[in-house]
Amino acid sequence: MTFESTKAASRWVTRVIPVILAVAVGYATYVTVARVCVVRGDPLSFVLTLIVLLLVDFLIHDRQQNGSAVAVLVLYFLFMFLMVATYLRTIITINTDPGLVPLGPLAVSRRSNDGNDKSHRGDDLEGQPYFVTPDSNPDSPGLELFYTKDVFICETDGRPKWCSECCNWKPDRAHHSSELNRCVLRMDHYCPWAGGMVGENYPTAFKFFVQFTTYTACYCGIVLGAAGSTLKKQMSSGNGVDGFLVGALGLGGFFSLFTFMMTITSLRYVLLNMTNVDLLGSRTKVYQLAVRIPRGSEGTDSYHVINYPLERPGSSYSANQRNNNNNGTRARVNTPSMGHEARDALAIRTFAILRTEAGENPWDLGYWENWKEVMGTNIIDWLFPIRRSPCVKHDQTESFYRMGKIVDEVRARHGIAPDSADGPDGLEMR
Known part of the structure; x- marks a missing residue:
């Protein structure tokens, strides 16, 4: 079961962004493999190089720096694999476990009778929610x-x-999302890049999201460094400017800066044990x-x-x-x-x-405990998108969250x- 935004624009943006990212990654792969590590940049050479890579037999044409090319290719595909894995893990988690607070009986009845998700009376734009005061x-x-x-x-x-829209009591750190028209546990924000609402899945999906932005920043850094170095050598040797390398530099520079800033911001949230909403x-x-x-x-x-x-x-x-x-x-x-x-x-x-x-x-437990609450307790948890965050277990009785x-x-x-x-x-x- 998926949980989409109630806003048409958000739904379309969420569906288009993965296509844009896939095209950008495909273009970066072509440039890095066929234009940086292989001098012959025709599509056939690119396809043949990928096949050889799968056979672990690197074939580098017309270049004596085989060791550097192999290092670039290994790092490139390593970070691309980690980036794709964490991205898929993030999307799956967000769309299958958004962490919604159950609707109260009155809201269930109203929405069932209305046949939609509207929680206001009729078509009165100035109408108040059905149950403004708590039960x-x-x-x-x-x-x-x-x-x-x-x-x-x-x-x-x-x-x-009390949430007057969902007609229910709001647990600690829960907030009502206008995107989903539901209360979301530990709500952070609606993220079209990640494909949905970052909520109770926030610690878990956010853990995967932090890993995704970190690996993407590293991936873009590899593309940026390889394309920049190759372009510099081409210009120094008088071979002219390769338009594909210039395009890779533009894409790599933009996404490097974007994902780096996202990583720094996300790590700040982790270390403070706060969400985007908490910081407001x-x-x-x-x-x-x-x-x-x-x-x-x-x-x-x-x-x-x-x-x-x-x-x-x-x-x-x-x-x-x-x-x-x-x-x-x-x-x-x-x-x-x-x-x-x-x-x-x-x-x-x-x-x-x-x-x-x-x-x-x-909820501030100190930097180290805050880190472990979201990212896990060992280096395997920190590096790979496998296990969920410890704080989503809710296995202690003192409070909803430590x-x-x-x-x-x-x-x-x-x-x-x-x-x-x-x-x-x-x-x-x-």
Whole structure:
């Protein structure tokens, strides 16, 4: 199943770019093999040279620098192979695993009835999304994914962020994409060069994307160096200017600069553990964190608290739980005759609503840990597009994505110990 943009222009650009890249690579291969490493630049010589290369028998015509030609050919085809492999891996990952947040039941119903992906009322251009305000149901589907964590991003009232288009709660680092009209986990951007949305596949597809831009920059560097060196020798010997070499220099120079800048930018994202969206306004951005604290704790002058599951209006359970929280009492786990209300009270979790300082990144683990989160833990992962990024496993329960020391610093500012979630009696649930 593929996930295309809702915009026709983006879809066509996405389909055309791979053709342009294939033509550019084919042209560069012809110039490098037939014009740089082989003096006879006719198409037949080019085809014959490729066949000989496959037989590992390099035939270099009219040139005594056989060693240099062989080195150029080996490096050229090595980086071309790595470039193509990482590009294909990137495209496949992005188009088969975009990391979309599931639609809420209301959005599913609306879109099914409308027969399309529009989420606004009718044809009213000024109409608001169907459900601008969050779902007020205390048992709203999806809430349990948040309060079973120890830390999650929230609004001022302590509830998670809500997407009015998808009618669902947005996990940490998820954003709504106008290209797909869906919320995307850890959304970065829609990339026509990579063939789609860079999202929850972001760590994995982005790992492959970093490898792709790096190998492409090296590949273009080989083309640029080989074509430039050969053109210089031709001009020095008075043989005139080869138009094919000039064209290769132009293509190589453009794509070398483009892919080099993309590589530097991508590596910066990796080392900071941020996405393109995270960096927008990052110097002034403030995050609100729901941080789990001992059950029944009360708010202070610097923060307020919220209990999950949310109270059901009018229930005797919610009234009893409020009294228990206010009195600081806890039900006993080992009481055989425990009633349902007392038993269920043990599942209550209390969260303090804390704020980061402007510019603080809760997911910054340090350069080395950030690198391993995306690129992997060993050199095989770094060089080859084989395994997925470690951070897409979601195998830890503390938060949706690993958080760094900033969270402990925020706790400390409010007098909350890092290990205080379990409470003194150890009754909090994991």
